[in-house]
Amino acid sequence: xxxxxTVITVKCASCQTIKQEANHWFVASxxxxxxxxxxxxxxxxxAATDLPLCGEACAQKEFGKWLAKIKNGK
Numbered sequence: 705x706x707x708x709x710t711v712i713t714v715k716c717a718s719c720q721t722i723k724q725e726a727n728h729w730f731v732a733s734x735x736x737x738x739x740x741x742x743x744x745x746x747x748x749x750x751a752a753t754d755l756p757l758c759g760e761a762c763a764q765k766e767f768g769k770w771l772a773k774i775k776n777g778k
Contacts, residue, residue, distance in 0.1 A: 714744075717755035718762035730757045732766050739770045 714723040723729055729744040732755040741763050750756060757763045 714750070714756045716758035716762055718757055718765050721758045723756065723758065728759050730759070730763045731755065732757055732763060734770065739767055741767070 714729070715721070716723070716729075717732075730741050731744050731747040731750065732739065732741040733751070733753060734740070741757070744756065747754070755766055757766060
């Protein structure tokens, strides 16, 4: 059971915006060489390697970075 008095602050991995009440956030992760992005409310608990992203623009930036890594063979 989680403590109802616990507050978790989430910061966008791309632009450093602090999450407030808007629910348009995404979580991106690279799993088995695939870029996966889902709405934050469906994701569950964040892992250290997950990237919280504040919206479509930041999600697209991170996807572009991932594509560049794939292109360069990293």
